[in-house]
Amino acid sequence: MAHTKQTSGKSTGGPAKRGELPLGSFKCVTGRGQKIIKSVNAKALPTGLDTIQSAIEGTLKPQIWNLWCLLCRDGAPIMYECSYCPRSLCERCLVIPEESQKDIKSDNIFFRCPGCHEVRDKRAGKDINTLYFGFEDVKGKPVLARPAVIHGRIELSSRSEICTIPVLILNFVLDSIDCLGSPACIMRDALHSYVPADYREIIFDVGTAHKAKQHAMSMAKLVTELEPHQVGHIEVFIHSHLETVRSDIWGGFKSTRTKGEGGDPVAYTISDFFMLVLAGGMADYIKGATLWMLVCGHMVRETDAFNDFKDCIKHYQI
Ligand SMILES: [Zn+2]
Ligand SMILES: [Zn+2]
Ligand SMILES: [Zn+2]
Structure with a gap:
């Protein structure tokens, strides 16, 4: 038999079932301050x-x-x-x-x-x-x-500055989304010659309880790994889709496979989504970070969704 492999197709947004929060034990931890060092x-x-x-x-x-x-x-x-x-x-x-x-x-x-x-x-x-x-x-x-x-001219705005504080870029990408050309990658490449930008790509799928648990574990591991490093700025990118009717955010897929689009998409309310994706102490770690939310447009067009989103931002202090 010829060699075959499975490549998940690119997905686009659309209707998705609202998922129940798989685990009752997801709680956001608070209390750790943000670390800032100055390398200038x-x-x-x-x-x-x-x-x-x-x-x-x-x-x-x-x-x-x-x-x-x-x-x-x-x-x-x-x-x-x-x-x-x-x-x-x-x-x-x-x-x-x-x-x-x-x-x-x-x-x-x-x-x-x-x-x-x-x-x-x-x-x-x-x-x-x-x-x-x-x-x-x-x-x-x-x-x-x-x-x-x-000599030369100002290519940046005359009030801009080039920052030399170490930057950590966390790029959360919903499994099956092709994030080629993601602003996160552009940022990494642009910063490359100036600062030691640490770039981490996190492909997530929290579509089932099992997968959410695994994601939380890998987040906890990542936080433990990142914590000893001093970081001035954290830039968080989230790539996902929005459910078209209720403006829930896609969190993953129903399939039991660990990774790879297989089942129907599962979307969560905006607050559940953040809780699941920023699990394992991640929410606490990124406090004070800049969030780049890359989802479908109705997130900002729908007033309710946008208000929920704003509440989450306040809650997580990002
Ligand atoms: Zn979309
Ligand atoms: Zn010069
Ligand atoms: Zn000046």
């Missing part, structure tokens, strides 16, 4: 900044700056750190003429990044952007003789 450069304020703070408008916020240039998103031997925000520009993107090199290094000189420059112009009610000099003295007088030369 911690630096003391430049000389004199703390003492003359009152002399300049606005407050000097940053104590830590971005490691990567706002423009080229790369690093360089010299990074100019904004005196008003955590952004920095590299020496390749902001060209300082030879004759001004000494001036910008002297005390009591402040650097204003293009983003903060734009903000100041807007606050001043100016319709057009004023010339950008970057470096200025206490009174805001430009240090450079000519406007600063900027």
Whole structure:
């Protein structure tokens, strides 16, 4: 007989039976706080900044700056750190003429990044952007003789920052959903050169009590495995479908096989869905995370469903 294998077909949303919560023992655990570590450069304020703070408008916020240039998103031997925000520009993107090199290094000189420059112009009610000099003295007088030369352009918004805090991406994918091109993968690839992004794909099927129990066990194992690692941000993606009538979320399939679409889809109420999928201490682990819910559109179109969803978000603090 020829070699054969079973590949589950791609599924689309549609009607599904509402599943009863398979196990009565699912409870969400609460109480553990969120861990945050900072991997960005911690630096003391430049000389004199703390003492003359009152002399300049606005407050000097940053104590830590971005490691990567706002423009080229790369690093360089010299990074100019904004005196008003955590952004920095590299020496390749902001060209300082030879004759001004000494001036910008002297005390009591402040650097204003293009983003903060734009903000100041807007606050001043100016319709057009004023010339950008970057470096200025206490009174805001430009240090450079000519406007600063900027190479490259801002590809991100002028207020964005490149974060270097370790990121954990948890991609929950309903079994049988093809998540190729998932934003979770795009995020992983985009972050790859900047931060050690840990990416975990969790194919779930909690369609039966047995499968839900197994899923809870594997979640508990995963949490134990992840917990020792320090993570700054957790991004949670959930790929599933919505039941078309009641806006329940597909949790899995009726088939007794452990994985692979086989039986009829089973959908749960939104709160049951979260309880089952984020089982095994996962709900507690991801507290404070950012949730990307990738389901069919009626989740937000149906007011009730959307309200239930919002309640869950509040409950799980994601
Ligand atoms: Zn769908
Ligand atoms: Zn640069
Ligand atoms: Zn700035």
